[in-house]
Amino acid sequence: MDWLGPQEWQAVRLSLQVAAWATLLSLPPGVWVAHLLARGQFPGRSVLNALVHLPLILPPVVTGYLLLWVFGTQGPVGAVLEQFGLVLAFRWTGAVLAAAVMAFPLLVRAIRLSIEAVDPRLEQAGASLGASPLAVFATVTLPLALPGILAGMVLAFAKSMGEFGATITFVSNIPGQTQTLPTAVYAFLQVPGGEASALRLVVISVVISMVALLGSEFLARRVSRRGRVS
Amino acid sequence: MTLSVDLRHSFGDFSLDARFEAPAGITVLFGRSGAGKSSLAGAVAGLFRPEAARISLDGETLVDTQRRVFRPPHRRRVGCVFQDGRLFPHLNVRQNLLYGHRFASGWQAEARDFDPIVEMLGLEALLERGTTDLSGGERQRVALGRALLSKPRLLIADEPLAALDEGRKADILPYFERLRDELGIPVLYVSHSASEVARLASRVIVLEAGRVIGEGRAEDVLAAPGLLPGGDSGVASILGGRVRTRHADGVTEVEVGGLPLFLSGIGLPAGTTVRLRVRASDVMISLTRPEGLSALNIIPGIVERVMPGDGSGAIVRLRAAAGTILARLTRRSIRALNLSEGTACHAVIKSLAIAEADIARSGPQVNVAPEQEVG
Structure with a gap:
């Protein structure tokens, strides 16, 4: 990879690292929330739905500021976490949190749609065969929703790769520390002669985004073919 | 083994208010759709x-x-066969069959009853196939096997044949007969079909608008116009007999109460006990033994009762050596023949009037004698 400069390479590597962690860490809560929204009937369901979708609607800078406010070293949660040695603000871990929060709505939406596409009568059949609700979820719902879950992960990964506003607000743009691919592009464009570096990174992000999009399209087509009683 | 149900529930403007008991054997919940x-x-x-x-x-x-x-449903051990099969699309036939077995007996347990049930349902050739390309009849057989392998204490079959065409129904019905006769698992069978009642039911619960309007043995319910969704037109009698021989011309001779009854198109071997559904509208009455008639079955009997029926019709109940035979006639015919209690006459039944769907194999436990129930 000698066609990439060290700073460019660092940014790509950090972005992949941040996106991978953000996707993996948001998956379990994502599946849980998606299942709640798809199948649950409880008061406050629409509030939860709105809360999950909030990062999609809010200006990313606002989300980043809110994160800084809550998870900053002076913030209510950030101060507690600091006691346990976990600092988020201005660290790559904070970039993971920012990316996870921003990608969460996309992840939940894809998983929720795929869970909704699973015929509840199949889940009833599972229960009648002796499977507990948890077992039904693990052996019927999850396998049938799997293509949608994978599609959601692809989307979340791509979104995390490209997250800019919340990241730069929450963790700034420190080369080697918190400079992800998009913030690196931004930084290169601010200095004279940085266009070539920016262009290389732009090509990489276009390729990653295209692959992610095609992958999720392919998986979405598969989910529509499965999960129904034919 | 007894299921006892006493239930009230309302779904919007429809309300259920029913009480019934289901002993061992096949209990059919019978009624028109929406009941x-x-x-x-x-x-x-x-x-x-x-x-x-x-x-x-x-x-x-x-x-x-x-x-x-x-x-909760998963702790009831009540197996279900649904009208739409509901096989798991992400599992193949073998995995579908073993799904419930694992919850009933643990993941390591050897499925000792796997082979017998697979064999009984004729599923050997399908085991490694996916479920999406199975035919309707195959799907229902797999669904039945899957429910049985979950070791249920009660099997619920909710219109399991309703989505199948006549040919496929005829394929599946014998499996339910074998289930009743060989496995002894009590079955709650939901149906709106009088022929399924005649073939399978040890006991019938008749429902209308969410209420139980009658219950009893299949022969009693099918003989009661007021309990049948089709009214008088559905009235039928059920005769029990034993296959004697199959003649070279394709006619099968069945012995019913000491008399031969000639039927067409049953492939059952000699010695098989059978139950036959004879629709009341397919029975003619003659005062004298008719001569020069094409109908093969002429059964002497005595009028036990004449019951007024729908419109211009009436139902005549005959006592014959073969059992009780019901005939649906017009009141004009009854006047013309002067039929009343005690009149000696002959019931005339065409062989072809008893179709394949009306003929059921009845197992060794199923006794034809009216007062006995399936044990």
């Missing part, structure tokens, strides 16, 4: 929480709203 049969079966399976109910199986309480008992 509440499937909802009642769903309550037994635990698919919804009834407003007020007491449901017990074998003396064990499944639901008691007064005592706030509601056993």
